Amino acid sequence: MSHSISDAKPAAGVPPVTRLAGRRLPRWSPLAIGVGAIVVGVAIGAGAGLKSHVQWGLIALILFVAGSYAVTAQVEGRRQAKDRVATSLIWSSFILAVIPLYSLVETTISKGAKVLDGTFLTHSMNNVLTIQPGGGVYHAIIGTLEQVGIATVIAAPIGILTAVYLVEYGRGALAKWVTFFVDVMTGVPSIVAGLFILSLWFVLLGKAPASGFAGSLALAILMLPVVVRSTEEMLKLVPNELREASLALGVPKWRTITKVVIPTAIGGISTGVMLAIARIAGESAPIALLVFGSNMINTNPFSGPQSSLPYYIYQQYGNGNDPSYDRAWAAALVLIAFVMILNLVARGIARWKAPKR
Amino acid sequence: MTTVETPPTAPPRQAATVTRPGDRIFSGLSRGAGILLLVVMAAIAIFLTVRAVSAISKDHGNFLTTFEWTPSLNPPVFGIAVLAYGTVISSIIAMVIAVPISLGIALFITHYAPRRLGGPIAYVIDLLAAVPSIVYGLWGALFLVPHLKGLNLWLDDHLSWTVIFHKSDPNSAARSLFTVGILLAIMILPIITNVSREVINQVPKMHQEAALALGATRWEVIRLSVLPFARSGVISASMLGLGRALGETMAVATVLSASPELSAHILDPVGGTFSQNIVAKFGEADEFGRDALIASGLVLFVITLLVNGAARLIIARRKEYSGANA
DSSP states (O other), X not given: OHHXXXXXXXXXXXXXXXXXXXXXXXXXXXXXHHHHHHHHHHHHHHHHTOOOHHHHHHHHHHHHHHHHHHHXXXXXXXXXXXXXXXXXXXXXXXXXXXXXXXXHHHHHHHHHTTTOSHHHHHOOOTTOOTTSSOOOSHHHHHHHHHHHHHHHHHHHHHHHHHHHIIIIIOOHHHHHHHHHXXXXXXXXXXXXXXXXXXXXXXXXXXXXXXXXXXXHHHHHHHHHHHHHHHHHHHXXXXXXXXXXXXXXTTOOHHHHIIIIIHHHHHHHHHHHHHHHHHHHHTOOHHHHHHTBOOSSXXXXXXXXXXXXXXXXXXXXXXXXXXXXXXXXXHHHHHHXXXXXXXXXXXXXXXXXXXXOO | OHHHHSGGGHHHHHHXXXXXXXXHHHHHHHHHHHXXXXXXXXXXXXXXXXXXXXXXXXXXXXXXXXXXXETTSSSOEEOSHHHHHHHHHHHHHHHHHHHHHHHHHHHIIIIISOHHHHHXXXXXXXXXXXXXXXXXXXXXXXXXXXXXXXXXXXXXHHHGGGSTTOOSSTTSOSOSHHHHHHHHHHHHXXXXXXXXXXXXXXXXXXXXXXXXHTTOOHHHHIXXXXXXXXXXXXXXXXXXXXXXXXXXOHHHHHHOOOBSOOOSOTTSSOBOOHHHHHHHHHTTOOHHHXXXXXXXXXXXXXXXXXXXXXXXXXXXXXXXXHHHHO
């Protein structure tokens, strides 16, 4: 073997190397190149009188990529240089994704905190002119809670039963079709779900819907596939030994499912349901078509228009003046907080109830 | 002796355990839920079609090629040309931006980030998915639009010759398909990243270690062993993102200043998309106008159905052979 290695070296035309590893840049070199690139970038930006700091950053980034390629190619070779460029591109793609998230959260919090207070949470928009400051989201919070609640009551049992069917009973063509259409249903745009309920109302009742319940039905359609998918994943994680042990004791299959399989997976199932709730709580398109929105408190989801948090934001944005924009930001902050809390609680349950290994 | 006599008694005992009323009810219920789901999908298609056909049959324009959306005129004239164009263009822009970046993030999480950071970073990307679309819309309209003005002017100054980046009125606000595309790109990042990440995680460790053992750099490992394996998965992840971008409503409705014009200049504040048109025109529409909107919704439904179905089929086919490799 050693013979073949010593043969290979002159053949490749590489000068004799005294060390086993090739020449390497010191570990601090990317940092040094980065600092250098930023200094030169700022100098060029300031020198050329570019106003936008984004442009300064871009120049610095290009200088960094080019600089590290040149230096690495000089010292370590071209393959290593390409590797460096790929590394910096992949790092920058990550940073690019974080910037909008940071900006969105920062803007929402700083602008929303301005008018968000106890009054905002406990008052409706009744008798508040759009150009006036004041008013609140109380009616919208009630609407959201009721619509999302009804949608959950409809979609969660159907979704969980469908998942049980797919995992415990499903064989053959029907199960295949259901699996496929659950996936396809995940991609149904929310506006299409809204239009469907709209035409359902037209065809069956002959009039346009204007109630929270119609909105809940559309939300349930959006929620159903999410619940099915997550429940399915969780049921698949339940070890077969548990089912077999229960069946071997003579427990009927349906009792096995309700008393052994579902309780084992209940943490994951409730996490999935809560994430689905978080998803539909932010949907405004079907609400705009079916519930219409209202400035007054309407606690009855089965008759009369209601509001909802996301639709409220859309409405306030549409008013197009500063007090309304302030309300829109504050409502966005409330909505994000609601969704994030649901997310965190859901993940907390998942961790707390996770099967110990 | 006894062992010889037991086999004849076994078959009848087995038969007795098969049906219990509770079992039959429960399996019927769960099967019914599955069937209900199929019925809902079929009902969506049927009910939309019923209303859409009655609207299209009264359309005095060509439904596919007319630019205007004026179903309230007498005779009614409306068509989806501008909407289809705007939907496709904004989705293409979103894909061009989002796919490479998502792939980059997925690779970052799986191969580049310090191991301890991978989980939290994936969580942050999930948070991007949890933000409601109306909040993206609000942020897009009140923050992104004014901040993109500089970029628009720069593109107009330097890339005007490409026609695409020509801006007819440099002073108009950036409420264009280009801005919508950027916003959609941010919104579909998480789904493309998550699905790609799952696929990349399935790449056999052996392939990568073999490449490393041959002296490949990290980038060569990715290019030679990770990407070829993950290609179909990344394609279907992108198509899932495309499905979402096509149907996105509120973020487009708040950002775009819509008008029935079809322009190759993506920086001009004109155009429209299916879902944006539905929300924008719904308030003033009479019953016939709503049917016309339902007709455009049906087109959107069919398009997203095809895109998502194709994506899922690719994933499903992949699963079969990746299982053999694992």
